[in-house]
Amino acid sequence: MNFNEKTLEVKNIYNGKIIDVDVHTVELPNGRKSSREIVNHSGGVAIIAYKDKDTILLVEQFRKPIEKVILELPAGKIEKDEDIELCGIRELEEETGYKAKEFSYLGKMVTSPGFCNEYIYIYKAENLYKGKDNLADEDEFINVREMKIEKIKEMIKSGEIIDAKTISAFMFL
Template sequence: MKQEFYEKTLTTNLIFNGKVIDLVVKDVELPDGNVSKREIVHHPGAVAIIALTKDNKILLVKQFRKPLEKTIIEIPAGKLEKGEDPLECAKRELEEETGYKAMNLKFVTSFYTSPGFADEIIHIYFTDDIEVGEVNFDDDEFLALMEVSLQEAEQLIEQQLIHDAKTVFAIQFLKLKGGLE
């Protein structure tokens, strides 16, 4: 069955093949028969973890984001390695970035970050069952761990210190979940 509004790929030109992303330009035939170009970023996907401490504090990390030229506060997250299971990646990333091990992770949802030009998908997990583990940042990663209440997280959104979709989603998820002080 043909998808509604399907765009048939006529040609694909690899522009850049990088460590994290690839960039291709495709010539496509539109549903009306005209031809157009699509610039597409291929990304292997990522995970993000909504983690709560035993006293209902949300684990966040503060880090500089070069594309934004500023430091923002986010939930722990990381890129999937080729062929890596998202659940295993979530366990690894939580401990690497926060020093906490998830004893139990529950899948929440997956979503595309920018479907107009990228195929990146983020898989979101939740845990309120964590124990102290060991921080192990990547060589080019500089982070600071924060533990904040739901109210403090909402203030960080208002101050635009939390300024990314996955973290805003996480805060809204926790608000809807209820039961946090």
């Protein structure tokens, strides 16, 4: 069976700094019409930054949508027309104060394909060295944490780490 939906019309209902929202009128595989609310996002990059073979860097920050401080991989939004790898290199330094001599692509994931077109690209950073500190955005407050990989795995299993990109990235280890 063909599960594809044919887009008949797209209406933009919101343009923001981080996301846009469109309503698509679609024709379903059975010929009926329906609508889909779609959040458009430019995507992001997350970095597994190895301080040493057993230790990676996480960032701790408050996330307003869930009203919690959470631990997650350093990550950030891809700017318009920005190269994905260069975004990762930039975000690593902005969020942790480190640069990497080795920076390699591991894979990608979709965050919430039921309503959002965001992809997050996962990179591995090794042989870290100090870059510039305090490059985080003016509205971003981050605490960098060095954590053992085994401890992070325990925290994922116990529900202490709940960030989806961080949990998903561990599949690449």
